[in-house]
Amino acid sequence: MAKFPQENPNPVLRVSQDGVVLFGNRASQKLLDHWTCSIGTPLPDIWREKVTERFRLGVAGEAMLECNGRIFLLQLVPIVENHYLNIYGRDITERRQAEQALAQAMQELQGHINNSPLAIVSFDPEYRITEWSAGAERMFGWRADEVLNKTITDLRWVHEEDAQHVASLSADMFAGRTSSNAHANRNYRKDGSVIECEWYNSALRDMHGKLISVLSQVLDVTERKRAEQHLEQSNQKLNEILASIQDDFYVLDHDWNFAYANRLFTSRVGKEPEDFIGHNIWKMFPKHRGTIVEENFRAAMEKREIRRFEARGKYTSAWYRLTVFPSAEGITVLGADITKRKLAEDALRKSKKQLQLLNETLEQKVQEKTAEVHQLASDLVRVVQRERHRLSHILHDDLQQRIYAIRIQLTFLHDELQRENEGARREVSDIEKQLAEALEVTRNLSIDLSPPILRDEGLSHAIKWLAARMGQRYGLPIELQADGVFALAEEELHVLLFNCVRGLLFNVVKHAHASRAVVALQWSDADLRIEVRDDGIGFPVDGPLQPVNRDMSEDNEVQSSSGLSAIRHQLRLFGGRMEIQAAPGAGTQIILIIPVTEGDQKNVATG
Incomplete structure (x- = not known):
């Protein structure tokens, strides 16, 4: 025992x-x-x-x-x-638990390895592949049973152009000169396609330094490389675009530090772009604190809204138009030098001011000249009317009296001759008849030169008298349409309008072959409108200013044309105008428009 x-x-x-x-x-x-x-x-x-x-x-x-x-x-x-x-x-409880934990850990590790995007490959000291993960199968296309116990050279795996470099790195590791390395090279897949890979290798050695195995973790960076190439191309294009911008361009982050600044902007203060990057704008340019620049920059940064404004430089004499865009980094600023435009605007404002002064001066001179012309026209009308009145007075007080005296003498002579000489008596009777006709002509001429009603009544009464007189003399019915007296404070204008209406009515009598005529007076805002229309034969408005009259002589045509032109000219002297509406066979309508308000009327008693 x-x-x-x-x-x-x-x-x-x-x-x-x-x-x-x-x-x-x-x-x-x-x-x-x-x-x-x-x-x-x-x-x-x-x-x-x-x-x-x-x-x-x-x-x-x-x-x-x-x-x-x-x-x-x-x-x-x-x-x-x-x-x-x-x-x-x-x-063996503890050992068993440790083995189970290790097995569990190995199982979890294998799961992580299989789920990892990395390919896990291990080699023994003879370069044979001893581990080929699921990630390696996905990355390179070979199954594990196709590559295990094979060397790198047994497979078409490393790209020919990278083979020498890979062999040199591997030799250093297997020889113990390095314990780990990382490199990038191209690898073939089983289907012959090429992928870009990054290799992370480490060597495991025993306590005596003898190589046990080499573990490699491989990352497929093909897509990343393509993305990097695309990014590089995009950055190149972006740099070309930024370089092509002919305005100031810079980016500020949320801490107000420069994240980017183009050379055009930095050169304005004699610096390079790298002198700005990472520096605070308010420390570099303190004069902009509390200005419209800071106000708009902070609004764009805090409210995330686009701001546009103009500002004068604090460190240069230039003017700038600034547009501020909120961005993920902070704000992006685009500034254009508008100094030339500002100078041009200032010059334009000065020119406009000078032009305005010149216009005011010209307007004043035009007003003065217009007043002079108006005064001259009034004086002319007054002189003509005075001369008409003088002639009318001569005809009435002198010539008519002389004719009356001659008629009386002829009456006595007729009585004396009647008893002795019948032939002489008849001759005297003819002379008396001619004198009576001459007397009637002078009486009418005296009234036509200076109608007595012009001195006492308003314009409507004067035209009413004129319509009655012309109806008696020429047999033309003339209707007057006037709601009021239409008496004007300015006598010269009163006379001018009466003479214009009389001239137009004479044209109707002589040329229009009308059966009736109408004269209408009306106030219209600040104008007096006088319309003279008839139902005669009319005339083409786009032709010469004359009625269509087959019976008119050449002299009458010229007289009619010059009459209308004279009326238009006289109206213009008083700031008025004449409008003509006519057509062959459709009558004629002529409108006289003169600037005068009802407040310019004078008080006239109506009977």
């Missing part, structure tokens, strides 16, 4: 060939309790079968037993010649 010390911390048992417990040390009691047996009693059936199996085979074997939360490794050693079997137990 000395071979089975009681102090052995591990369980030790001896059982007979038929499974009866012959001996057990103190450490084995936990096993016996688990099996519910003791010294001299048989083991449970399943364990007796294991004992029988060991005797049958004649070799030792192992079995696992879980007992009260512990795990034991039992070694069954048959001593065939003595017909018993020794059981040596060892508590």
Whole structure:
């Protein structure tokens, strides 16, 4: 029994060939309790079968037993010649748990490796591939069973142009000159396509420095390389675009530091773009604090709105038009030098002011000249009217009186001759008749030159008198349409309008072959409108200013044309105008428009 010390911390048992417990040390009691047996009693059936199996085979074997939360490794050693079997137990609970944890960790690690975008490849000291992850299968296209135990040279794997460089790096690592490296090269896939890869390699060596394996992690950077190329192209295009901008251009981050500034902008203060990057705008340009520049910059930054404004430089004498755009970085500023435009605007304002002064001067001179012309026209009308009145007075007070005296003398002579000479009496009667006709002509001429009604009545009364007189003399019915007296304070204008209406009515009588005529007076805003219309033969408005009259002589045509032109000219002298509406066979309508308000009327008693 000395071979089975009681102090052995591990369980030790001896059982007979038929499974009866012959001996057990103190450490084995936990096993016996688990099996519910003791010294001299048989083991449970399943364990007796294991004992029988060991005797049958004649070799030792192992079995696992879980007992009260512990795990034991039992070694069954048959001593065939003595017909018993020794059981040596060892508590392997901690080892077992460690193995399970390790297995779990390895399983998790393998899962991470398989799910990783990286390809995991390991090599032994002879360059043979010993590990080929699922990521490697996806990346390169070969299955693990197609590459394991093969070397790099057994596969068309490394691009020919990169093969020498890769071989040199590998040789350094396998020779122990480097323990790790990282490099980029091109690799072939199984289908022959080329991908860009980054390799991260590390060598594992034992305590004596002997190489155990090399582990490589491979990242496919093909898409990244393409993106980098596209980004580089985009950056190149962006730089070309930025370089082509002929205005100031810069970007400020949320801390008011320059993130970008083009050379055109920085050169204005004699600096380079790199002198601005990372520097605060308010520290570099403190004079802009509290100005329209800071106000608009902060509004764009804080309110995220586009701001446009103009400002004069604080560090230059130039004017700028600034547009501020909110951006992800902060704000982007585009500034255009508008100094030339501002100078041009200032010059334009000065020119406009000078022009305005010149216009005011010219307007004043025009007003003065207009007043002079108006005064001259009034004076002319007054002089003509005075001369008409003088002639009318001569005709009435002198010539008519002389004719009356001659007629009286002829009457006496007629009475004397009647008794003695009948022939002379008839001659005297003819002379009396001619004198009566001459007297009538002078009377009419006197009235025509200076109608007595012009001195006492308003314009409507004067035209009414004129219409009645012309109706009597020429047989033309003339209707007057006037709501009021239409008496004007300016006598010269009163006379002018009367003479214009009389001239137009004479044209109707002489040329229009009309059956009737109408004269209408009307106030219109600040104008007096006088309309003279007839139902005569009319004339083309776009032709010469003359009625269509087949019976008119050439002199009458000229007289009519010059009459209308004269009326138009006289009206213009008083600021008026004449409008003509006519057509062949459709009558004529002539409108006189003169600037005069009802407030310019004078009080005239109506009877």
